[in-house]
Amino acid sequence: MCSQAAENEMESRMKPDGEKTEPPGYQRVVLKNASPHHYLKVRLLLEDESTRVSAVELKRFIISCLRGLHGEVGAALEVDVLKYDEETLSALLRVHSRGLVKLWSSLTLQGSYQNQACAFRVLQRDAAYSRSRSRS
Amino acid sequence: MVRVKSRYLLCEINVSDRSELLKLDDRAVARAVKAAVARTHGDYGSALCSMRFCVKYLNAHTGIVFLRFPKGCYKLLWSALPFITSIESRGQIISCFFNCLHVGGTIRTCQRFLIRYNTQQLHRMLPKCKNEEEKKQIQESILSCSLMGRNNEAFEDELESEEDGE
Numbered sequence: 343m344c345s346q347a348a349e350n351e352m353e354s355r356m357k358p359d360g361e362k363t364e365p366p367g368y369q370r371v372v373l374k375n376a377s378p379h380h381y382l383k384v385r386l387l388l389e390d391e392s393t394r395v396s397a398v399e400l401k402r403f404i405i406s407c408l409r410g411l412h413g414e415v416g417a418a419l420e421v422d423v424l425k426y427d428e429e430t431l432s433a434l435l436r437v438h439s440r441g442l443v444k445l446w447s448s449l450t451l452q453g454s455y456q457n458q459a460c461a462f463r464v465l466q467r468d469a470a471y472s473r474s475r476s477r478s
Numbered sequence: 479m480v481r482v483k484s485r486y487l488l489c490e491i492n493v494s495d496r497s498e499l500l501k502l503d504d505r506a507v508a509r510a511v512k513a514a515v516a517r518t519h520g521d522y523g524s525a526l527c528s529m530r531f532c533v534k535y536l537n538a539h540t541g542i543v544f545l546r547f548p549k550g551c552y553k554l555l556w557s558a559l560p561f562i563t564s565i566e567s568r569g570q571i572i573s574c575f576f577n578c579l580h581v582g583g584t585i586r587t588c589q590r591f592l593i594r595y596n597t598q599q600l601h602r603m604l605p606k607c608k609n610e611e612e613k614k615q616i617q618e619s620i621l622s623c624s625l626m627g628r629n630n631e632a633f634e635d636e637l638e639s640e641e642d643g644e
Binding site for chain 2: 409410411412413414415416447
């Protein structure tokens with residue numbers, strides 16, 4: 343957040359000189375000490391869009407994905423569903439940084455939910471909760 | 479050419495009744511390891527296990543096995559070994575557990591370790607002898623398996639005598 347503020351300040355300082363600065367296409371974020379958790383914003387796409395999935399079912403499904411690909415070690419990972427929207431089937435997940443790769447890979451490789459084709463789209467990944475919330 | 483590197487795990491199979499060890503064969507051990515890996519690490523683990531895993535050596539008398547794993551993932555596969563509680567062999571279930579004694583890069587280092595380990599075991603057994611003849615037998619076998627005059631015959635003798643000593 344600090345670096346963003348600094349960038350904005352620089353932009354405002356440069357504008358009065360008449361120089362048109364390009365809006366930055368990317369933002370560089372440097373983390374001094376790596377955060378213990380990572381946040382994933384995912385959306386579940388289902389073949390039959392009328393299917394209702396409750397938050398509990400989603401969590402159970404995520405754990406079964408992990409169990410399939412990474413066994414009991416994967417199923418023991420701490421994955422929290424922080425926010426879930428039943429209308430759009432999008433959820434915000436929190437996972438320990440060590441389990442991020444396992445979670446992401448098992449979500450990506452999951453292809454079916456209750457005998458219908460499904461896919462997880464990972465919309466966003468972030469190491470800080472505030473950023474992943476503010477960009478939505 | 480670069481060598482494909484592996485790690486060899488020297489494990490001891492512990493059973494309550496030693497006569498059950500004779501029922502083991504290498505395929506049964508491999509199956510048990512694969513099943514344990516599949517349970518603890520899922521599809522990912524069993525895929526790693528199918529790459530270059532094999533049971534290189536099994537001594538059914540002493541319960542010593544050499545397991546070969548790819549070097550890149552041996553720690554992950556190793557972590558599944560404590561979860562093996564039984565081996566199914568020829569329709570019988572043998573309850574056992576694995577005790578890893580040594581991890582080596584080649585079979586030769588593992589063999590060297592095994593000889594040293596067995597020598598130590600014989601030294602440990604020596605005070606427990608009941609009569610003089612037994613004691614003499616064990617002393618002879620310690621001498622025959624010392625690292626100085628090591629050869630394959632000595633290795634075999636020593637394994638045999640360890641079994642006799644028990």
